[in-house]
Amino acid sequence: xxxxxxxxxxxxxxxxxxxxxxxxxxxxxxxxxxxxxxxxxxxxxxxxxxxxxxxxxxxxxxxxxxxxxxxxxxxxxxxxxxxxxxxxxxxxxxxxxxxxxxxxxxxxxxxxxxxxxxxxxxxxxxxxxxxxxxxxxxxxxxxxxxxxxxxxxxxxxxxxxxxxxxxxxxxxxxxxxxxxxxxxxxxxxxxxxxxxxxxxxxxxxxxxxxxxxxxxxxxxxxxxxxxxxxxxxxxxxxxxxxxxxxxxxxxxxxxxxxxxxxxxxxxxxxxxxxxxxxxxxxxxxxxxxxxxxxxxxxxxxxxxxxxxxxxxxxxxxxxxxxxxxxxxxxxxxxxxxxxxxxxxxxxxxxxxxxxxxxxxxxxxxxxxx
Ligand SMILES: Cc1cc2nc3c(=O)[nH]c(=O)nc-3n(C[C@H](O)[C@H](O)[C@H](O)COP(=O)(O)OP(=O)(O)OC[C@H]3O[C@@H](n4cnc5c(N)ncnc54)[C@H](O)[C@@H]3O)c2cc1C
Numbered sequence: 001x002x003x004x005x006x007x008x009x010x011x012x013x014x015x016x017x018x019x020x021x022x023x024x025x026x027x028x029x030x031x032x033x034x035x036x037x038x039x040x041x042x043x044x045x046x047x048x049x050x051x052x053x054x055x056x057x058x059x060x061x062x063x064x065x066x067x068x069x070x071x072x073x074x075x076x077x078x079x080x081x082x083x084x085x086x087x088x089x090x091x092x093x094x095x096x097x098x099x100x101x102x103x104x105x106x107x108x109x110x111x112x113x114x115x116x117x118x119x120x121x122x123x124x125x126x127x128x129x130x131x132x133x134x135x136x137x138x139x140x141x142x143x144x145x146x147x148x149x150x151x152x153x154x155x156x157x158x159x160x161x162x163x164x165x166x167x168x169x170x171x172x173x174x175x176x177x178x179x180x181x182x183x184x185x186x187x188x189x190x191x192x193x194x195x196x197x198x199x200x201x202x203x204x205x206x207x208x209x210x211x212x213x214x215x216x217x218x219x220x221x222x223x224x225x226x227x228x229x230x231x232x233x234x235x236x237x238x239x240x241x242x243x244x245x246x247x248x249x250x251x252x253x254x255x256x257x258x259x260x261x262x263x264x265x266x267x268x269x270x271x272x273x274x275x276x277x278x279x280x281x282x283x284x285x286x287x288x289x290x291x292x293x294x295x296x297x298x299x300x301x302x303x304x305x306x307x308x309x310x311x312x313x314x315x316x317x318x319x320x321x322x323x324x325x326x327x328x329x330x331x332x333x334x335x336x337x338x339x340x341x342x343x344x345x346x347x348x349x350x351x352x353x354x355x356x357x358x359x360x361x362x363x364x365x366x367x368x369x
Contacts, residue, residue: 006032006165008348009186009196011172011210012203013040014047015148015333016326016340018155020200022077023341025162027349032194033164034186036171040152046204046306047152047334049224051252051260053237054086054335055143057093059104062357066336069355071142073338081154087256089144089236094120094136099241105137112137126233129278138235145236145251148334155337175199175210177321184323198348200324202340205307207327211319216310217327224304226252227259234259240279245272262331306331313359316343317368324348 008024010017013035021033041047056067071086078085093105094115106114117134121127160166174187184199201210205219237250245263252260263272309315309328317325326344329336346353347365358364 006030006196009199011201015337016202019337019341020344021159022155025164031164033166034170035168051145052148052334054146057139070336070339085151086146087144090140091143092235092238095241101241202326205305218308219305223263225261316365318366
């Protein structure tokens with residue numbers, strides 16, 4: 001049997017696996033990428049969809065620093081493929097004055113004006129019934145909407161150009177370490193095998209299926225609603241943090257002319273629907289809006305999953321048998337696609353990330369799991 005040898009095998013070619021393959025091939029590594037679906041970003045994976053929000057407007061310094069680092073790599077990618085993947089646009093973060101999330105954002109951007117409920121509705125008339133005591137902040141630099149499926153295809157293209165061997169429809173079922181050579185043998189469902197010096201598993205919420213030791217990978221369901229073209233008076237993206245739940249919206253579709261709303265932390269869909277009826281002029285659940293012209297129509301809804309590690313931090317680690325892992329990127333990991341690669345390269349090959357945070361130090365990542 002032919003057993004090709006690679007420096008690094010990357011299992012799972014979603015956002016993380018592609019980011020890793022991109023960075024490793026850029027550094028000259030011979031990479032084999034194995035993905036069980038027929039393409040990256042397939043339905044049912046966390047990377048599925050047209051758009052994602054990107055922002056240097058997180059409520060914490062860490063993720064803003066990570067985004068700045070990631071942005072440098074994204075700009076290189078955009079230059080290499082000759083197209084804009086990260087569109088600049090306005091993001092509104094708003095909600096109840098007690099929101100810790102908003103307090104975090106305000107503390108990161110003390111010079112930006114805080115607006116109240118009336119000002120929010122005046123600026124974005126599609127929002128209805130925003131309480132007067134609500135507060136928010138609009139940001140329009142270093143943030144916007146990214147064309148996520150185009151990002152995946154662009155990075156995939158660069159990986160192939162840089163020499164990666166990507167095998168789709170390749171479901172990995174076993175990873176073993178050959179004690180004699182120290183190499184890893186990766187077995188697919190159809191019995192074929194690949195041999196590599198290192199293996200990185202980036203299988204999102206399915207990562208724990210490829211571990212022979214116990215790890216906690218929690219999957220979290222989010223519901224998306226797609227809204228037809230013709231919405232008016234909404235920012236490019238927004239996030240509302242209420243005492244009961246968090247939800248977000250952003251431009252969507254191949255031409256960015258439709259809109260997508262995602263629900264976080266809300267298990268009661270009926271309650272959420274009635275919340276939307278109150279907040280938007282929409283016909284969700286048959287509700288007829290007052291203003292036909294501005295009425296938002298729901299096109300369809302779709303559940304989607306993402307993963308958490310046990311401590312809710314992104315998990316870049318090495319298992320006891322020497323296999324590396326990159327997972328747990330929650331609902332915020334897409335914008336860091338190339339940075340996942342840089343961080344994993346620092347973990348595997350020892351290069352400094354330039355990010356001075358204890359949990360991103362190599363020895364801490366190695367000790368993680
Ligand atoms: C609805 C939603 C909205 C989001 N919004 C944002 C946002 O606005 N901004 C942002 O930055 N992030 C956002 N995120 C988060 C971001 O999309 C995820 O963090 C990211 O996509 C995770 O990528 P991943 O590669 O870890 O996982 P995945 O994309 O799930 O990739 C894992 C891959 O591994 C493959 N695989 C699994 N098992 C095997 C196996 N045994 N063999 C071979 N292949 C295998 C899967 O098929 C899949 O392709 C959102 C996520 C969701 C779900």
